[in-house]
Amino acid sequence: MEENGNAVVSKNFIEMAIEKDLAEGVYDHVQTRFPPEPNGYLHIGHAKSILLNSGLAKKYNGKFNMRFDDTNPTKEKIEFVESIKEDVEWLGADYEDRLFFASSYFDQMYECALHLIRKGKAYVCDLTADEIREYRGTLTEPGKESPYRNRSVEENLELFENMKNGVYGDGEKVLRAKIDMASPNINMRDPILYRVAHMTHHNTGDKWCIYPMYDFAHPIEDAIEHITHSICTLEFEDHRPLYDWVVRECDFENPPRQIEFAKLYLKNVVTGKRYIKKLVEDGIVDGWDDPRLVSICGLRRRGYTPESIRMFVELCGVSKSQSTAEMPMLEYCIREDLKLKKPRMMAILDPVKVVIDNYPEGQIEYLDAPNNMENPELGERKIPFGRELYIEREDFMENPPKKYFRLFPGNEVRLMNAYFVTCQSIEKDEDGNVVLIHCTYDPETKSGNGFTGRKVKGTIHWVAAETAKKVTVRLYENIIDEEKGMFAEDGTLNLNPNSLIVKEDCYVEPELAKAVPGDRFQFVRNGFFCVDSKDSRPDAPVFNRIVSLKSSFKLPK
Ligand code: ATP
Ligand code: MG
Numbered sequence: 151m152e153e154n155g156n157a158v159v160s161k162n163f164i165e166m167a168i169e170k171d172l173a174e175g176v177y178d179h180v181q182t183r184f185p186p187e188p189n190g191y192l193h194i195g196h197a198k199s200i201l202l203n204s205g206l207a208k209k210y211n212g213k214f215n216m217r218f219d220d221t222n223p224t225k226e227k228i229e230f231v232e233s234i235k236e237d238v239e240w241l242g243a244d245y246e247d248r249l250f251f252a253s254s255y256f257d258q259m260y261e262c263a264l265h266l267i268r269k270g271k272a273y274v275c276d277l278t279a280d281e282i283r284e285y286r287g288t289l290t291e292p293g294k295e296s297p298y299r300n301r302s303v304e305e306n307l308e309l310f311e312n313m314k315n316g317v318y319g320d321g322e323k324v325l326r327a328k329i330d331m332a333s334p335n336i337n338m339r340d341p342i343l344y345r346v347a348h349m350t351h352h353n354t355g356d357k358w359c360i361y362p363m364y365d366f367a368h369p370i371e372d373a374i375e376h377i378t379h380s381i382c383t384l385e386f387e388d389h390r391p392l393y394d395w396v397v398r399e400c401d402f403e404n405p406p407r408q409i410e411f412a413k414l415y416l417k418n419v420v421t422g423k424r425y426i427k428k429l430v431e432d433g434i435v436d437g438w439d440d441p442r443l444v445s446i447c448g449l450r451r452r453g454y455t456p457e458s459i460r461m462f463v464e465l466c467g468v469s470k471s472q473s474t475a476e477m478p479m480l481e482y483c484i485r486e487d488l489k490l491k492k493p494r495m496m497a498i499l500d501p502v503k504v505v506i507d508n509y510p511e512g513q514i515e516y517l518d519a520p521n522n523m524e525n526p527e528l529g530e531r532k533i534p535f536g537r538e539l540y541i542e543r544e545d546f547m548e549n550p551p552k553k554y555f556r557l558f559p560g561n562e563v564r565l566m567n568a569y570f571v572t573c574q575s576i577e578k579d580e581d582g583n584v585v586l587i588h589c590t591y592d593p594e595t596k597s598g599n600g601f602t603g604r605k606v607k608g609t610i611h612w613v614a615a616e617t618a619k620k621v622t623v624r625l626y627e628n629i630i631d632e633e634k635g636m637f638a639e640d641g642t643l644n645l646n647p648n649s650l651i652v653k654e655d656c657y658v659e660p661e662l663a664k665a666v667p668g669d670r671f672q673f674v675r676n677g678f679f680c681v682d683s684k685d686s687r688p689d690a691p692v693f694n695r696i697v698s699l700k701s702s703f704k705l706p707k
Pocket of ligand 1: 184185186187188194195196198199381382383412413414415421422423424
């Protein structure tokens with residue numbers, strides 16, 4: 151346990167392992183890395199890995215590397231490299247000038263392969279992919295040795311050079327580690343180290359027609375960069391003996407050590423790159439940065455802040471046992487981050503018009519309003535008030551139930567930061583919808599004038615019609631139908647058809663017309679909003695709801 155401000159936080163198991171290594175002199179420094187494959191956009195799960203790795207480096211005065219694991223030329227794209235860099239930087243993980251590409255180590259990886267061949271620890275194998283699979287055995291049966299396993303070092307060196315020189319077609323030959331075909335760990339049954347693949351690589355072009363396999367490349371990348379703690383997710387636990395074998399047999403000094411932790415999952419939320427990709431390709435969402443996605447760029451466009459994501463990841467903690475976090479916790483974090491920082495403005499999302507019959511026609515007056523009642527540092531602003539206003543449709547009821555304290559015929563309420571008004575009568579259209587609410591106001595009750603004559607139970611927000619700015623607001627729900635759960639029986643996602651609600655006739659305070667992409671506000675009673683970065687135009691901001699104000703999450707004590 152250690153003190154951190156007022157809170158006492160316990161160390162996670164990775165911190166304990168690092169401190170033990172430092173104390174025992176296994177390493178004299180800490181060096182971590184984030185190694186994404188540039189084959190898609192990052193999501194909230196990656197944020198956990200990024201913040202964990204960069205946070206550990208910071209905590210132990212170490213260094214943090216950004217490394218693209220671009221050893222697989224089939225799926226990788228420059229577009230993804232750029233977006234990943236942007237997301238990592240936005241999250242505040244500072245890699246300074248420590249940006250690396252695994253493909254720039256291809257020469258060293260090749261040297262490592264030669265070193266293993268010379269040591270008699272690797273051999274060229276002619277079995278087909280199917281045969282290799284067959285020979286590998288199963289969890290309950292040992293594997294069978296390849297008939298090519300005992301080739302001489304000279305023969306292996308020559309064949310491997312031929313592989314490199316393009317003598318063979320794809321899949322014709324592979325380089326394999328010579329470990330143990332009877333190992334209870336299938337990963338150790340002579341795994342493939344290099345394959346032939348006549349493909350153009352985005353970084354090295356046509357220089358190579360052999361490419362290293364992940365399990366061979368990754369430990370070498372870590373070792374070259376003097377990584378001390380190679381932190382990855384649990385599915386690599388069974389690969390750790392192979393990781394250790396590679397760095398040991400390649401004779402790296404001070405080899406890195408792999409530590410696994412459980413992936414971050416969010417209940418009923420699409421996180422896997424594969425599933426997000428499918429939603430994008432099927433046109434169900436508006437690209438990788440659709441505000442309903444938990445891709446980093448989607449969260450950013452929705453209005454989440456790096457601080458809120460960091461708070462969320464910290465609340466989730468780091469552990470070795472699989473657990474599922476809940477979306478309401480992430481929502482809690484953004485509310486906590488914004489509630490004191492952002493002004494509380496008035497916006498009407500579902501308008502109905504009010505006319506104050508005893509207010510002078512054509513008059514506009516400017517009333518004082520605090521920007522954030524809980525944080526006086528945000529100052530005050532002037533809001534225009536006039537004879538015609540918009541209020542929320544749900545703030546009026548013709549025949550209210552008991553305990554309804556908002557507007558209804560004969561009732562008096564407070565207009566936030568303005569006057570008390572009393573509903574006198576209403577007008578309806580042919581279909582019976584209320585189209586105009588007639589009120590009178592009491593000039594004595596002006597906000598800030600210290601009126602104590604009588605009390606009202608309800609306070610409602612409003613926007614003056616004459617000066618209001620008409621804007622588009624977008625409300626979001628989970629893409630997944632939470633009642634049905636994530637997957638249908640056939641393995642497809644259970645989609646929620648109402649995950650996006652577009653409201654085109656919302657009215658906001660005139661000041662909000664100037665809001666620019668990325669600006670965030672609280673709209674009284676309606677939630678936190680962010681100006682959309684893609685669809686807003688100058689003087690025509692589109693507001694994305696980040697989150698409503700209602701919370702179902704409570705911080706555990
Ligand atoms: P996905 O499973 O979504 O396709 P990935 O694991 O294939 O992601 P990589 O580019 O290989 O994506 O991952 C880069 C790093 O991010 C890896 O170290 C990986 O362990 C980590 N990572 C990926 N998903 C999560 C997650 N849900 N929680 C924590 N870390 C993750
Ligand atoms: Mg992956």
